[in-house]
Amino acid sequence: MVKITSFMALAGVLVTSVAVAEPERFVLDESHLSIGFIVGHAQYAGVLGQFTEAEGEFVYDETNQVLHSGRVVVDAASVFSGHKRRDEHVRNADFLHVDEHPQIVFEATEFRPASANTGELVGELTMLGVTQPLTLDVVINQRAPHPIGGADTLGVSARGALLRSEFGMDYALEGELVGDEVELIIELEAIHDD
Numbered sequence: 001m002v003k004i005t006s007f008m009a010l011a012g013v014l015v016t017s018v019a020v021a022e023p024e025r026f027v028l029d030e031s032h033l034s035i036g037f038i039v040g041h042a043q044y045a046g047v048l049g050q051f052t053e054a055e056g057e058f059v060y061d062e063t064n065q066v067l068h069s070g071r072v073v074v075d076a077a078s079v080f081s082g083h084k085r086r087d088e089h090v091r092n093a094d095f096l097h098v099d100e101h102p103q104i105v106f107e108a109t110e111f112r113p114a115s116a117n118t119g120e121l122v123g124e125l126t127m128l129g130v131t132q133p134l135t136l137d138v139v140i141n142q143r144a145p146h147p148i149g150g151a152d153t154l155g156v157s158a159r160g161a162l163l164r165s166e167f168g169m170d171y172a173l174e175g176e177l178v179g180d181e182v183e184l185i186i187e188l189e190a191i192h193d194d
Contacts, residue, residue, distance in 0.1 A: 023061040026190035040179030049081035070108035094171035136160040152192035
């Protein structure tokens, strides 16, 4: 009986000493954030662009390698494709209509793991006042102290696609002068928020 009691006491100590990691909040590092896109031009080639200003945060569960709820807000007027006149056009009512809709917002609602460090991040994208589902294929690259400064940093790569027509953006769709499908390329580093 003494042996059984001692074993149970030891087991209790071991169980209570095992720390279960709680999901942690991470804030996007704006200096290491790339939100890029590719859209077809008249079936000749793709035009690459990016948004240069955004902010956001998400919750990360390291034990299960899962990204939980998150929110990213993009400044629509920060669109940049390397051509001033084109960027001005993209900002107007034909495309992003930034005067009326200054923000593009992604709200993450679910993460579906596929492997130890990959999965699908499911959420909703609001653009031009229209909200549509959006799923991103995600790779969780690594979590480690950053080599410069030592901040607890998480690196993530994500890819996805949307149809701009689903948001009411139908300028130049006829003849595919500007493609409907927009490929998304996202690379980010996020800092643990204590």
